Amino acid sequence: MEHTPNHMVEIIDVSKTYTQGKLEVHALAGISLALDRGEFTALAGPSGSGKTTLLNLIGGLDSPSCGRIVLDGKEVTGLSQSRLADMRLNKIGFVFQAYNIIPVLSARENVEYVMLMQGVPAKERTDRARAILDEVGLANMHDRRPAELSGGQQQRVAVARAIVSRPAIVLADEPTANLDSATGQGLLEMMAKMNEKRGVTFIFSTHDKMVMEYARRIVRLKDGLVSDDTTK
Amino acid sequence: MHLQVSWRNVWRNPKRTGIILTAIIIGAWTMLAFGALSRGMMTSTLSNALNTLTGHIQIQHPAFRDDPVIDNRLTAPARVADVLEQHLPGNAAFAFRIQVNGVASNARNSESITIVGIDPAKEAGLSFYGDNTAQGKLLAPGDYRGIVVGQALLDSFETKIGRKLVLMTRDATLETASKAFKIRGTFRAEMEATEKQFVFITLDAAQSFLKAGTGVTSACIKLPEETTMDLEALAKTAKALARELPEGTAVLTWVDLLPLLKGYLSMFDSFMLLWYLVVFVAMAFGLTNTMLMAVLERTREFGLLKALGMKPSWIIRNVLLECLILLAIGLAAGNILGFATVQALSGGIDMSFMAEGSEFFGIGHLVIPYITLKDLLSVNAVIMGLGVLVCLYPAVKAGRITPVEAMSHT
Structure with missing residues (x-):
């Protein structure tokens, strides 16, 4: 697979094998995939198909057993922990299924925290955090702590935090799994809007049909391999 | 913002934070309070020792320390007095003494004692003599027949004021000298042993009794109180005096005269540090355990922070910051409590309930605890420094x- 400037992510013959006791589990078995800038892509498949593993590898949270991953034109494989942390901080936004936000911080502080790590000045941090929270529909909830927010509102804070650091890509691991359908739909609409307005690449792992309806490209995984790749 | 986050994290579990804070406060408080008490005991011991006729500096015949007999006396004290008057600081005091061993006896009892010939006008304030008169009166200058004894000696001889007491010793002609003195008064001292050991007659009487001419066995010098533990200044004064004094004199500081006490005092700081460490070790278990629990409870959160791009060193720093907050609050409260305790005991602790035990160590009846800057800094440095060190383990963890492992943690 040749690198083209439009490719945000290139996954080249990537395998990931876990050892559980004496048993070897092949989570990914030699996947090759390219994802373009600005895509709104869902990685779909049943449990154990390798969706989360692939997302973790793209995000530099885990390293492949073999193969290469290139993110925004830069090789991720083999980077030190420190460089991977830098890459996650500046290039990737994460939205997890749960435990997404820090409980002792308010919504605004959660959004600001990632900019603090980036070294953004205090005034700019606050302004950007307020603006993005307004944009995700939490205008009057800036100072609420996570315990005072619903699950959907917490996920919106997580999306705001993922976007505010101006990443090249947002990786969302089953972001609607713990939400009711109406809340999940609202969240998806909001992310789709972000994708269109800001041009941020979104990759989801999901087995939620609603997410797949919103996705413009669906990559189905089965037994650690791509079984289907459909662009709408 | 980091400080704000750490502060909120500290108070996430108020009960647990309260428990560990209590441990730190009690640790700091006991270190300070017991340290202050020990320091008070040490000062009392030293003060007693210096007050019991030692003074800060003594000038003696070079052979007197090894063989304290009247033969080893200073034969020209006037020259010594000239030097002392010229070279001692204005707020220092000195007096000449004759001090020899002898025997006191009456019809009821006979005891070995130390005969001390003093200048009544100069001795008061230089030693315990004159501090606490129990019965009768002190010696008047020129009193050739009077004697002042300790109350305990008077009791053991079953005698009373106005009765005679016979002193016997060897005089300067190597003959046995014996003379009856009339008991003028009795003194009280911090320790009963002191009351039984020393009897006071006038210097003139002693010179005459011992056929010592104008000779004295020592000149005792008392410098300002703050000089006591300033061993460098003390040695400097002694050296300056030695340069000026005539040959045939030895200048000895209390450090030379009381080597055992000096050794004990030198060990004292090490004992204090050891005590601090013992208290800290007990405290450290609680601190490490609490921080470890706080870290394990937040495994997912640390995983999230790492996923967001936080470097391990930042996480370590944040956990250490939480630890620092706990230590700072605990230390502040412990210090306040320690100072309050010392303030409450500033009138002194009456140790008379353990009179014989405390006497064994030379401690006075009243111990006044006090905190030195060095002790204060040591306690805070030990708790803060080692506290941060033991927190490194949960922080690194x-x-x-x-x-990935954090996200799979339930």
């Missing part, structure tokens, strides 16, 4: 949590 937090720094090593990986996002």
